Structure formats: structure tokens, C-alpha cells
Amino acid sequence: xxxxxxxxxxxxxxxxxxxxxxxxxxxxxxxxxxxxxxxxxxxxxxxxxxxxxxxxxxxxxxxxxxxxxxxxxxxxxxxxxxxxxxxxxxxxxxxxxxxxxxxxxxxxxxxxxxxxxxxxxxxxxxxxxxxxxxxxxxxxxxxxxxxxxxxxxxxxxxxxxxxxxxxxxxxxxxxxxxxxxxxxxxxxxxxxxxxxxxxxxxxxxxxxxxxxxxxxxxxxxxxxxxxxxxxxxxxxxxxxxxxxxxxxxxxxxxxxxxxxxxxxxxxxxxxxxxxxxxxxxxxxxxxxxxxxxxxxxxxxxxxxxxxxxxxxxxxxxxxxxxxxxxxxxxxxxxxxxxxxxxxxxxxxxxxxxxxxxxxxxxxxxxxxxxxxxxxxxxxxxxxxxxxxxxxxxxxxxxxxxxxxxxxxxxxxxxxxxxxxxxxxx
Ligand code: EPU
Numbered sequence: 001x002x003x004x005x006x007x008x009x010x011x012x013x014x015x016x017x018x019x020x021x022x023x024x025x026x027x028x029x030x031x032x033x034x035x036x037x038x039x040x041x042x043x044x045x046x047x048x049x050x051x052x053x054x055x056x057x058x059x060x061x062x063x064x065x066x067x068x069x070x071x072x073x074x075x076x077x078x079x080x081x082x083x084x085x086x087x088x089x090x091x092x093x094x095x096x097x098x099x100x101x102x103x104x105x106x107x108x109x110x111x112x113x114x115x116x117x118x119x120x121x122x123x124x125x126x127x128x129x130x131x132x133x134x135x136x137x138x139x140x141x142x143x144x145x146x147x148x149x150x151x152x153x154x155x156x157x158x159x160x161x162x163x164x165x166x167x168x169x170x171x172x173x174x175x176x177x178x179x180x181x182x183x184x185x186x187x188x189x190x191x192x193x194x195x196x197x198x199x200x201x202x203x204x205x206x207x208x209x210x211x212x213x214x215x216x217x218x219x220x221x222x223x224x225x226x227x228x229x230x231x232x233x234x235x236x237x238x239x240x241x242x243x244x245x246x247x248x249x250x251x252x253x254x255x256x257x258x259x260x261x262x263x264x265x266x267x268x269x270x271x272x273x274x275x276x277x278x279x280x281x282x283x284x285x286x287x288x289x290x291x292x293x294x295x296x297x298x299x300x301x302x303x304x305x306x307x308x309x310x311x312x313x314x315x316x317x318x319x320x321x322x323x324x325x326x327x328x329x330x331x332x333x334x335x336x337x338x339x340x341x342x343x344x345x346x347x348x349x350x351x352x353x354x355x356x357x358x359x360x361x362x363x364x365x366x367x368x369x370x371x372x373x374x375x376x377x378x379x380x381x382x383x384x385x386x387x388x389x390x391x392x393x394x395x396x397x398x399x400x401x402x403x404x405x406x407x408x409x410x411x412x413x414x415x416x417x418x419x420x421x422x423x424x425x
Contacts, residue, residue, distance in 0.1 A: 003394040003395050003398070003417075004394070004417055005390045005391055005392045005394060006390070006391040006394055006397075006405060006415060006416070007388055007390050007391075007415065007416040007417065008379060008382040008383065008388065008390075008391065008408075008414065008415050009387070009388045009414040009415075010248075010364070010382050010383040010384055010385045010386065010387075010389065010414075011383075011384070011385060011386040011387075012248070012412070012414070013248050013249060013250040013251075013412070014244065014245060014248050014250040014252050014383070014411040014412050014413060015250060015251065015252070015411065015412050016252065016253070016410060016411050017252070017253040017255060018241055018252065018253075018254055018255070018407055018410060018411055019254075019255045019256045020234050020235075020238040020241070020254055020255070020256045020257055021047040021234050021237050021256075021401075021402045022044075022045030022047055022072065022231045022232065022233055022234060022256075023045075023047075023192070023193065023196070023231055023232050023233060023234040023235065023236075023237075024047055024049055024051060024052075024236075024237075024399075024400050025193045025234075025236070025308075026192065026193040026196040026197070026232050026234075027043070027046050027052060027231045028051060028052070028055050028094075028096045028097075029096070029170045029193060029196075029197045030196060030197055030200045030229065031043065031046070031052070031056070031059065031074070031076065032055065032059075032097075032099050032100055032103050032170075032174065033103065033174060033197050033200055033201055034064070034078065035059070035062065035064065035078050035081070035100070035103040035104065035107060035174075036103055036106060036174065036201070036204070036206075036224050037078070037204055037223070037224035037225065037226055037227075038078065038079050038080065038223070039077070039224075039225055039226030039227075040075060040076070040077045040226045041075070041076045041077070041204070041226050041227060041228070041229070042069065042073065042074070042075050042076075042226075042227075042228040042229075043073065043074045043075075043076065043228070043229055043230075043231065044070070044072060044073045044228065044230040044231070045072055045073075045230045045231035045232075045233075046072050046073065046074045046231060047072065047234070047402045048071070048072065048403075049398065049399060049400060049401075049402055050398045050399050051094055051096070051399045054090075054093045054094045054097070055094065055096070055097055057090060058086060058090045058091070058097050058100065059076070059078070061086070061087075061090060062078070062081055062082065062083055062084070062086070062100065062104065063078055063079070063080055063081050063082030063083065064076055064077065064078040065077045065078075081104060081107050081108050084104045084108045084110055084111050084112065085111070085112040085113070085146075086098075086100050086101070086104070086111075086112070086113040086114060087114055088114035088115075088117075088145060088146075090114075091113060091114040091115075091116055092114070092116070092117055094399075095116040095117075095119055095124055096167065097116075098113060098116045098126055098167065098171070099129075099167055099170045099171045099174060100113060101113040101129065101133070101147065101149055101171055102129075102133065102170070102171040102172065102173070102174030102175035102176075103174040103175075105133070105138060105149045105150075105151060105175050106155075106174060106175050106176070106177055106178045106179070107178065109150065109151055109152070110148075110149070110150045110151075111147075111148075111149045112147070112148045112149075113146065113147050113149070114145055114146050114147075115142070115145050115146065115147060119371070120336055120370045120371040120374075122331070122332070122333030122334070123333075124331075126167070128161055128162060128163065128165045128168035129165075129167065129168045129171040129172070130147065131159070131162075132159045132161065132168060132171065132172040132175075132185070133149060133155070133171070133172065133175055135157065135158075135159040136155035136156060136157050136159055136172065136175065136176065136181075136183055137151060137153065137155050137156055137157065137181075138150065138151045138155060138175065139151070151175075153179070154176075154178070154179020154180050154181035155175050155176045155179065155181050155183055156181030156182060156183060157181075157183065157184075158183075158184040158185075158186065159183075159184075159185055159186070160185075160186035160187050161186070161187040161188060161189075162187070163187075164187065164188075164189050164190075164191075164301040165189060166189045166191045166193055166194060166301075168189075169185065169188045169189040169191075169194050169216075170193075170194060170197060172185055172188075173185070173194075173197065173201070173208065173216065173218060176220065177206045177208070177218060177220065177221065177224070178220055178221065178223070178224070179220035180220050180222075181220045182217065182218070182219050182220070183216075183217070183218040183220075184215065184216070184217050184218075185215070185216040185218070186214065186215050188210075188213075188214055188215065188216045189301065189302070190212050190213060190214060190301075190302060190303075191301065192232060192235060192258075192261050192302060193232075194211070195211045195212050196231060196232045198211040198216070199211065199229075201224070203227050203229055204224040204225055204226070204227050205221055205224050205225050206218075206221055206224060207219040207220075232258060232261070233256045233257055233258050233261070235258065235261040235262050235306070236306060236308040236373075236400070237401060237402075238257055238262060238283070239262060239265045239306070239308075239309045239312070240309065240376045240380075240401070241254055241285075241411075242254065242262070242266075242269060242276070242285045243265075243269075243309065243312045243313055243316050243380055244312075244379070244380050244383060244411075245274075245285040245286075245287060246269055246272065246274045246285060246287045246292065247315070247316045247319060247383055247384050248287075248383050248384065249287045249288055249289070249290060250285075250286075250287060250288065250411075251284065251285070251286040251287070251288050252284070252285050252411060253282060253283070253284045253285075254282060254283045254284075254285070255281065255282045256281060257281055257282055257283050258281070259278035259279070259280075259281075259282075259283055262283065263303060264303055264304055264305045264306070265305070265306075265309060266278065266283070268295060268297060268313070271293070271295050272292045272293050272294075272295050273287075273290050273291065273292050273293050274286070274287045274290060274292065275287070275290075292320045293320070293322065294317060294320050294321070294322035294323055294324040294359060295317070295324055296324060296325040296326070296327075297310070297317075297324070297325075297326045298326075298327040298328075298329065299327065299328045299329065299330045300330065301330065307328055307330040307331050307334060308373055309373070310326060310328045310331075310334060310373070311334065311336075311337040311373045311374050311376065311377035312376050312377045312380050313326065314326050314337060314338075314341070314348070314355055314357060314377060315337065315341060315377035315378070315380040315381040317357045317359065318347070318357050318359065318360065318362065318381065319360070319361070319362055319381070319384045320359040321359040322358075322359055323356065323357065323358055324357045324359070325354060325355070325357070326354070326355045326357060327354045327355075328353050329353055332352065332353035333353075334371075334373070335350060335353075335355070336369075336370040336371055336374045337373075337374040337377040337378065338350055338355065340367040340368060340369070340370075340374065340378055341377070341381055343365045343366075343367055344362040344363060344364070344365045344367065344381050344382075344385065344389070345360055345361065345362045345363045345365075346360060346362060346381070347360045362381050362384055362385050363386070363387060364382065364385045364386070364387030364388050364389040365389060366389075366390045366392070367381075367382075367389065367391055367392070368391070368392040368393045369391060369392070369393030369394070369396050369397065370393060370396070371396050372396045372397065372399045372400045372401075373400075374396070375391065375393060375394070375396045375397040376397065376401065378391050379397075379408070383413065394417065
């Protein structure tokens, strides 16, 4: 869908309070995990995003009935899996949908899921997903751009991931929850989004031990019951607002926060000279009258500095006098923001996954987002300039930021865009 561009007039501080949405990257796997139960599941804290619409389209194809029972509450019911395939047309829209492989395999014993392909910032392999399922006893073949997975008995045994993968860990857990096997996953992801899906599954009667550690033990159960669950707050969205506050030298309060999920971001902003105060469920970021310092950042899997905030942080550092070095080994090609920031006067030199950033005063320019977090980075850059920046590619922002222009306006931002009316039924 082509959407009207965002028009942002920057150069003035933000103020006020904004409530973080619930987590996109936790909500998507929790929605998929509901496939493992034949009973009704009610999920609260589901952000109204285009990625959620995409996964619901896929779930509808598989046999899930859904109904929104509140602004952010969703009832899901999959009495049976009607189709055990996930075609390319649906998977190619959103790479995260690949984890339906494990869920369909667990529920029916056979799943055909299209290879997800690359994304705007390069290849995103799924070899670990496939190796894990094979090592645990599934038979997987590749044919015509599809993975076909089969099992004749419950998955069983031990698999050690060769690297930390959020989606790979999700997929292996989903495939192992039902049946009479015992699965041990070593070097599993400890990401907040993995922990959230485990807590959801355990609330429905799954037996998964070790959430938040690198070793997970999944004892199969015969069936999951229905239930209700609330998804965690979105640490990436919250981090985006924190970086925005720093970039505009403002004081902003964030509510609906898990400060423990944002330790790496808070620490880096403090290193730059920003005052970050944490409370139980709120964070206050105060950068008023501060001379911010350049910093070096290397992304890592959780609890390290998140790759999903790398473009936003690069935009902030592009405005901070001095030299900063930002490295993103997690996604080495996640650099689509750089050429657009150059158009706004940024001084960024790229070598491999390293950006050497010399702080400069940015100016307004027409720019285009090529992916979600690059779009957020361009907003941050726009907020620091005096003129009007026109940001195209807004459809990417709607994948991950709920009612963004309305919420920016709530912080005092001069932003114009016809709000997206998402088809949410
Ligand atoms: N990797 C492999 N082989 C695999 C799987 C992953 O080599 O089989 C590599 C990747 O290439 C990457 C690293 O492992 O270098 C981590 O990838 P991971 O599997 O953890 O990423 P993901 O599950 O595909 C999720 C988020 C991303 C986020 C990454 C990293 C969702 C829907 N997506 O992706 O979020 O960047 O974790 O934290 O949860 C976003 O929200 O903007 C976004 C892209």
C-alpha cells in the first residue's frame, strides 16, 4: 500500500509523556504460538500494526478464526489446522512468519512453508531453524522454494544452536511443545521475545523450563488449553522514543516500560551525557541543556545493544559533535538509513558493518525509508533540523509503530500525514 509521506518540521524540543505500545516482536510469535491450542486464546497488548494484519492473514489461511475484542485485545481460535502450508505470497510479506513451520509441524505432523527470502537489508538465513528441527527428528526437504517438514513421532533430543537466534529458538520451541518427547535446546536465545512466548505457552499448560537462560528443556504435553495473556511492552519502540528525546535535547517520560529490558540503551544514553531515570514501569529521559558526547556502539543479541535500534542511534550520533563508531555485526547490511542521512548532511563513512560518524548539523531534505527502523532513524534526524523533512516509505513505519504521527503530535512534534486506516477485521 502506498501511503502519503510524513511531513515533519523539526528544530523544537519534545515534551510530555508517551506510553509505549506492547511489543511487535513478542506479539507476532505469541499469536503464532496460539496455533498449538485447539481452544480459544485471548491476547491483550497486541499493537495494531500492519505486521499483525499480515500474520493474521496467514493464520486465517491456516484455519484460525480471530476477532478483535478490544482496541488491543484479540481472541484467536484454531479448532483445527485446515491447511498445513504457508505459501510464498504470505511468507514473503514478513519474514517472521517462517516460525509457523514449527507450530504446524507440532499440531499436524507435516508442514510446507515457503523459504522466506531476503529483506531490504540483505540475506537473513534460516539454516539454524532447519538444523534444529532435523536434529530433533523432523525430516525436512527443500523443493521449489519450499521447506517440507514431517515427523512421525514427537521431537526429541538435544540441539545446540551454532549462534544465538531469536526466530530459530521460537521455531524449535514451537515444534517441541506437543507430544511425549523431551527436547533440550542449548545456546538458545535469552531474548525478551523468547521469554514472553515461553511464559505464554506455559500459561496454556506447556512444560518449558529455563526461560531467560541459554538452556531450555521442553517436556512435551498432550495438549494445550485455552487462556489469556498480556504481551510485554515494546523495548524497541520505547528505545526509539528515548533516542528521539536525546536527539532533540528534550525531557520525555515513557510509561508502560520494562526498564530492565532497556538496560543497554539507558547505559549508552547515560554514557553520552543524557540523564535517564528508571522507575518501576516508567523511564524519564532528560537531555535538556546537555552537551552530548560521541560514543562507540556494537550491536549484540539481548541483553546487548539491539540491532533494531542501530539506525536510530546512528541518526542521533550523526548530530553529536565528534567521532562515533557504530558496528552492527548482527545484521551487517542494515545500512539503508545511511544514504538518506547523507541527503540531510550527515557525515557517515561505511566500511563493512562499521559506520564512522562525524557529528554535523543536519538539514531538512526529502528522504525515503526503505525499511522500518531506517524510517524511525529518518524521523529522529528530521526532528533535529530547522526545516521541513518529507519522509516517504511510510508503509514501513506502520509495520512497527502504532499510531505514530498521533503519538508524535502528543509530544509536540509538528507532523502532518493522513493517518493510515488499517483494515483490522
Ligand atoms: N541467523 C542465521 N541463521 C539462522 C537464523 C539467524 O545465521 O537460521 C543469524 C541472522 O542472520 C542474524 C542473527 O542470526 O545475524 C540473529 O538473527 P535472529 O534469528 O535472532 O533474528 P530474527 O528472529 O529473524 C528478530 C526480530 C528482528 C531483529 C532480530 C535480532 C522479529 C519479528 N524480528 O529477527 O526485528 O532484528 O530478531 O534481534 O522478532 C525489527 O523489528 O525491525 C526486526 C527486524
